[in-house]
Amino acid sequence: MNDRAETLEFQAEARQLLRLMVHSIYSNKDVFLRELISNASDALDKLRLASMVDKDLAVDTGDLHIAIEVDKDARTLTVRDNGIGMSRDEVVSVIGTIAKSGTAELLRQLREAKDAGASQELIGQFGVGFYAAFMVAERVELVTRRAGESGGTRWESTGEGTYTITELDDAAQGTAVTLHLKPADADDNLHDYTAEWTIREIVKRYSDFIAHPIRMTVERPGTDDAPATTETVTLNSMKALWARPRGEVEPAEYHEFYKHVSHDWADPLETIHMRGEGTFEYEALLFIPTHAPLDLFSPQGRRGVQLYVKRVFIMDDCDALMPNYLRFIKGVVDAHDLSLNISREILQQDRQIRAVRRRLVKKILATVKELKTDQPERYRTFWTEFGPAVKEGLLEDTDNQETLLEILSVASTHDPAEQTDLAGYVERMREGQSDIYYATGENRVTIENSPHMEAFRAKGYEVLLLTDPVDEVWVERVGSYAGKTLRSVAKGQVDLDTEQERTEAEAERERQRTEYADLLGWMGTVLADNVKEVRLSSRLTTSPACVVGDAHDITPTLEKMYRAMGQEVPKVKRILEINPSHPLVTGLRKAHEQGGSGDALAETAELLYGTALLAEGGDLADPSRFARILADRLARTL
Structure with missing residues (x-):
């Protein structure tokens, strides 16, 4: 025998998780046995699969089973399987660390959980069932040997921060987890986990359907005519x-x-x-x-x-x-x-x-x-x-796209408290309305306060409010629903007027186009590095300006998503729309006509463009320059 031992520390987050589990009070600690049995069952399944894939693997799969062994005097409970087992490196990787995403978030939610039931749900959600053993055990010992290997590994810990790994020259194939149980304490809601009836009840409740036999050797009391005996019983029905x-x-x-x-x-x-x-x-x-x-x-x-x-x-x-x-x-x-x-x-x-x-x-x-x-x-x-995951199906699963659109729910300006489906939107569409209008953004508040929404709000048009990153993609891919085009409020020209309103306003619009022609051309030159066109807006009612895209342009959010994924996309210049009725815009026009300072007017145009970007939740290319120009302008007003 040449056993070699080494003491290691738990990964920091694993240590925090163990501390939370050991020192918290749970309404039902029986689930530790379910978790250990489930792990053993998985090991048996993996061995069966490994034996089919690797014909050279010399293992006996004729009697795959789980054994539960108890020692009342020593107060130990062992769950043993003859499954795939683990190598030393696997023991360290699986038990010594938590190499899964979301660990920090799990720990935060565990600390904030209001009750024991919420804590249990989080732990089960994360899949750290082995650690549940420390709810009932003072010390846990695991002995394992991977199928096909000659040596084994012993793992031991009290769950306090370190664990000991020992290499064994001799060990049975599979894994045996031995719990050195805490003293029975009625005040701590601990059952006697060495009692046959307790183990039977837990196995029946949680693990009766396990496909492998769960066996336990039990004592049968003697009589005057016969001595005490032991027999091995199967605790689960194994029904699929x-x-x-x-x-x-x-x-x-x-x-x-x-x-x-x-x-x-x-x-x-x-x-x-x-x-x-x-x-x-x-x-x-x-x-x-x-x-x-x-x-x-x-x-x-x-x-x-x-x-x-x-x-x-x-x-x-x-x-x-x-x-x-x-x-x-x-x-x-x-x-x-x-x-x-x-x-x-x-x-x-x-x-x-x-x-x-x-x-x-x-x-x-x-x-x-x-x-x-x-x-x-x-x-x-x-x-x-x-919902955010299901919406990915609108990109992946064209065969079921119609059904996915039927089960889709999104926020809408129709009702701040309830989401709507597309069918409900279509039913509420105004007479003559041919498009389903939508807006995308980080959150509802940002979208509702966006300048793009002003004309739709003023005219009473319902707009879908899409805040999940995937929304930017699926609306473009789907394109339409029930014969109605899905149309972004931040793209293309907007004309919500009726025929009568359009006729009555045409003369005024023509006058504005003539009045603002020089200003639009000058601003287009000043802002040429950022925009491809400056035009008068028909979608603004109170804001001085907004930034929009052409009907088929990629959105800024989608552009950032592609860049974050490492995909290079050409920078898309957008269109600056200005509100000819806003005092800032009319003042800028008059100053330009009067030949005001070129630098000052150019800076005003920059500020107008920057505020339009910020209003829609966008990012400034040069925030420090924007802040300096704004500060200088504010200083002149004092």
């Missing part, structure tokens, strides 16, 4: 929940299964249990979560659902079965006719998998559509949590 008829499954069973596959602590928002029959058979049990995971928009976030073939686990996070915009969907798909020895690359090209994917997507979108119609509160929860 998705294979049972829907009417035979209780809601609580669905919820616990969801928590198993998602590592979430909250019940799902909606359950989808479906069966595909015909030339290609499959069963699917899918869930829409109640809240978005912290890594929903992280490239490293989990994607896809679990794939089984004839009850045999094939892969976790099978993104071939679920489009990226539905990446938050959790669950299981069990196909009957796929090859068991199938690689990820082949799977992505498989015709049958693509067919299943199409059916799953249509069912999920149909379910959301039903929520929107029949359960608006639940639909609002769904859209609040997942």
Whole structure:
């Protein structure tokens, strides 16, 4: 025996998380066993898959199981599996650090959580189930050996800041997690986790559906005629929940299964249990979560659902079965006719998998559509949590674009308190209105105060208020809805007048064009580095100026998005529109006609352009110059 030990420190954020978990009070600490069993089940599934992919891997998969062992005298509980196991580096990577995005945000939310239930939901959301062991254990010991390797690893910690790693020359394949339990304390709401009935009850409640047997050796008391004996019992039924008829499954069973596959602590928002029959058979049990995971928009976030073939686990996070915009969907798909020895690359090209994917997507979108119609509160929860991701489907999934547009909800000037759908907007359109007007920006307040909105507000036209980054892209890609063009209030010419109003105002407009011709030409020259044209505006009522784009120009926000992604795009000059009725503009015209100071007038034109940019939430090219000119002008007024 030549064991080699090394003491290491937890990663800083892992240490903070452990401290929060160990020293916080939770309403139900039993879930630690569910988490350890789920990890063991995953290890068994991974070993089965590894043995199919690597024919040279010398492992026995004939009796994959999970064993629970208790020692009442020593107050220890061990969860053991004969699965894939871990190497030393994997132990350090998986347990010693938290190498996932969103850790800092998780810690912040945990500290701010108002109650224990909220804390549990956050922990489950992040997927750090192993650490739950420290809620009930004074010390945790893990012994593991990866399949195919000769040596093993022991990991030990009290959860206080350091852990010890020991290399072992001899260890059983798989992983054994031993908890040195805290003393039983009724005041601390700790059950006796060495008691058979406690373990049975927890396994039944949380892990009855695990596909592998969960075994425990129990003592049977002796009698006068027979001595005490021990026997090994299987604690779970191992029934595949998705294979049972829907009417035979209780809601609580669905919820616990969801928590198993998602590592979430909250019940799902909606359950989808479906069966595909015909030339290609499959069963699917899918869930829409109640809240978005912290890594929903992280490239490293989990994607896809679990794939089984004839009850045999094939892969976790099978993104071939679920489009990226539905990446938050959790669950299981069990196909009957796929090859068991199938690689990820082949799977992505498989015709049958693509067919299943199409059916799953249509069912999920149909379910959301039903929520929107029949359960608006639940639909609002769904859209609040997942709407920005679902809108990505308008770019990716042309086959379901019509359905996606039907379930879309956006803010609107029609009702500050409620969102609307496109159908509702079209129903409220004014007589003769041919376009669906929208505005994009960082937030509702910025958009509503934008100069671009003035004419629409004055004329009573409803405008959709789009604040998600993806909105900039999908409105351009979709282009229209129900025969109505989607049109930005910040692009092109705007003419909201009726025929009668247009006729009555034509003479006045012609007069203004004549009066302002020289000023417009001069300003176009002065601001040539920033704008491609200066023209009179028909969309402004109170502001002196605004900056707009041509009908087919890329928006500044979209331009910044492309640059942030490393894509070079040519700089697009926009159009400066000025309000001929505003005192600043009329004063500028008179000063120009009277031959005022060239530099002073040029600086006024710069200020006018800069304020127009700021009013729409844009960025100044040279903020320091703008501030200096403004300060000089203000000083002259004192």
